[in-house]
Amino acid sequence: MKKYTIKKYKIDDFQLWNDFVNQAKNATFLFHRNFMEYHNTRFNDFSLLVFENEKLMSILPANYVDDVLFSHQGLTYGGFVFNDKIKLGQVLEIVKEVLNFLHDNGFKTFKLKLMPSIYNSFFSEEIEYALFLIEAKLIRRDCLSVIDLNKKFKISKTRKEAIHRGKKNNLEIREEDNFKLFWDEILIPNLDKKHNATPVHSVEEIEILHKRFPKNIRHFNVYDNGKIVAGTTIFVTDKVAHPQYISGNPQKNELGSIDYLYHYLITEVFNDKDFFDFGPSHENDGKQINQGILFWKESFGVKTTVQDWYEISAKNYKKLENILI
Template sequence: MNNLTIKHYTSEYYSLWNEFVSKAKNATFLFHRDFMEYHADRFNDYSLLVFDEKDNLISILPANRVGDSIFSHQGLTYGGFVFLEHIKLGHVISIFKSVLSFLNQNSISKLHLKQIPPIYLDCFTSEIEYCLFIANAQIIRRDSLAVIDTSKSFKIAKSRKENIRRGTKNKLEIREELNFELFWNEILIPNLNKKHQAKPVHTIEEIILLQKRFPENIRHFNVYHDGKIVAGTTVFISEHVAHPQYVSGNETKNELGSLDYLYHHLITEVFKSKKYFDLGPSNENQGKNINQGLLFWKESFGAKIVVQDFYEVETANFGLLDTIML
């Protein structure tokens, strides 16, 4: 595949970009421009589109620039090159080489890729991993996601079952609603500030905006005890995966069993038709350490480990892709 053209994303490609995302084999709603651009003021967007010699769009790369480095977009949980299902390995090699060359010519020395975990894919797609190997890329981080495969039997630990029964005994009420303010202001923000001196990635205004843009992909659940909120979660939903983006409970969560009761309801009832329930990583220190207590809680729900890899590659290595095919 020769004569590829690399172009920077601009608003004129809005519809073309989103149409490509809707048909891709390795994309979710996070790659839609209406999601990516809610925080456009925080990032120097450097998203790329790759066109073939007939001016057909054959790949996109959601990305932002920091200094002389390009990152598969740091405002997204995952990223990387996006392809249609019919793409062949030889074409991917050409695309990857062309993008590295383009970046190198534009004074970009490194490309950082945050790969999409395999549970989010429509089909096998490891072509880029092979290209990264040839280009001498380095794995600089590896997160361990705790994932429940709901299509198979999974064992919930005795301690979790006890808390689930406690939730039933305490007559907890789970409501799906759009009262983000109550959860954000009374549960999430105070907990993050107390435990980590941090704030949610999304402000209350941002999560409300995103939910309005993607009502089928963002759902929220609150847990009540005697009419008072005690826990909640905001869930991001894609074709194959339900992923709690935020989850938190107040100081009574162990006494009431609120979080276990909520998760059991979501896994076995609300999202039982999704193949995977992604509890997310328990890593700290760029993947080098694991929060043991958090991992124990997730694995006690029957979750198994799926890794997400983060790569760094020198753009000057584009020439290494010249001699693959014999």
Template sequence: MYTIERYSVSYYNEWNNFVSRSKNGTFLFHRDFMEYHSDRFTDFSLLVFEGQKIVAQLPANRVGNTVFSHKGLTYGGLILNQKIKLSAVLEVFKAVLQYLDAEGVVTLNIKTIPVVYHLQPAQEMEYALFLANAKLTRRDSLAVIDNSLPIKIAANRMEGVKKGIANGFTVIQSHDFEAFWQQVLIPNLQNRHGAAPVHSAEEITKLAARFPDNIKLFIVNNNGHIAAGTVIFETETVAHAQYISAGDDKGLTGSLDFLYHYLVTEHYANKKYFDFGISNEEQGRKLNNGLAFWKESFGARTMVQDFYEVQTVNYILLDNVLV
């Protein structure tokens, strides 16, 4: 009933058009986003056809005998047609597992798409994973503000906002990713975590140029100096904070509180959700309590993102599940 094809450049337009019309796809699945790091991953993305019509897609990469629902993306799994029904998704997932098994793939790892990014309810794949005896391997906690509900910002955050006002700070949208990276983000990550940003300044600059409506940099300007900044990945339903960084004096100056108060209460007040992202470490097993507390002080509350591992031979478990 369903046939599977590996993605190739000949499917570029069809792939992107499907993502734009799907019920759970975002700009992260556009090929122009996925392929900025194509040198780091062996692409193994799949298209699922019913006749000549695409009904689902799986952004993915392969490492040995394992396929990942793409390690270079924040979330993934099956991207679904808006009209597809649950029974059809079960058959689609079975076809995907069977195809992977025939290709010598032993394990499929999937990081789910948090529900706040769905344009319509789209958790059919999670049910299919349950039926295929998938193993939950990781669970991250996201701090999310639902803007349809009243937001109460904690007094200690408002103290920071008052400090920012007293210091004459302003928030501006900037295109100078290089300056934010070099002056604030890279030093902070290196000094505090011995780490580097996932995206280089060159990569994020190119991506922002390709997706100007989706990738935005906001900085706190202090007389020409960057006191704080953040990158927002914006989808139709969510404003997601991808990077959050400020100078060591942020507690004294209120720079970060000032920035996020503006984003939450003004710039993105009409966005359905504001997602601060995760506060987890060690594959979800540790919680950075201070970071989580700061996000929750803005009124954010917890949603989860699950990660699964499923054996491809388990496609046989999806036989005879419909009654």
């Protein structure tokens, strides 16, 4: 009988973890330890490695708060990571053993944040079946606005007019390694004024991450007569380009700066990707939608996919016993 062993991540596992991420069917650079550990002082890491006999079969980026384990709260998405050889029966055993491990270690609840399917290299929905069996509770669902770049998509007349304004105003788009100008001149002032908030990443942090992942984190500024008027930071994976930050000055509608920038990114820079993921337009944990933001995204011809959050009782590992008959 196969034996599963659960191990809490330690620094000695750095290379083993990263090697697994590099060949997984449902992982991106966000799961690399060089990404995860830029903010390691903010979270109590409790990432797990799952071995079948001596072979690493799964990893789980995670942190804890009191007696609750979370899919790592410092990541946009998460959950169990597998390679493309994994079988359904193995997944069910792994989930059972992890929940049992959590239960034995005093955790009552596991809050699991799934990766949207567009990021997976192969079908990877074994977890959804396991969630059904353990009676997991769906606690949040976000609608992501995504362009399928392998199919025709229609940009609205209003958006085309805005794109034309950008062209008519002779705006200049530059890809740059300098994030500070955008952070200081555009992003931070706008977030402070509109939301009384600050960026998730400081400029120092995003610059460190860019140096570690230059092909995965790319930045573009828009200039009007040499003055910055808008910008965006894009997180790039094998299949998806996703804007992590986007902002423009108060004249963005008059200039057409953001529309012009995104048309360029979608049609020229990232047209070799499968998807362009604008992300959600939600507030209040997915229960309300910002109509203005959603309207803007939909005017680019997006379609909707979802990202789900689940709450799992650790004691429900018992529900995965005697499933395979």
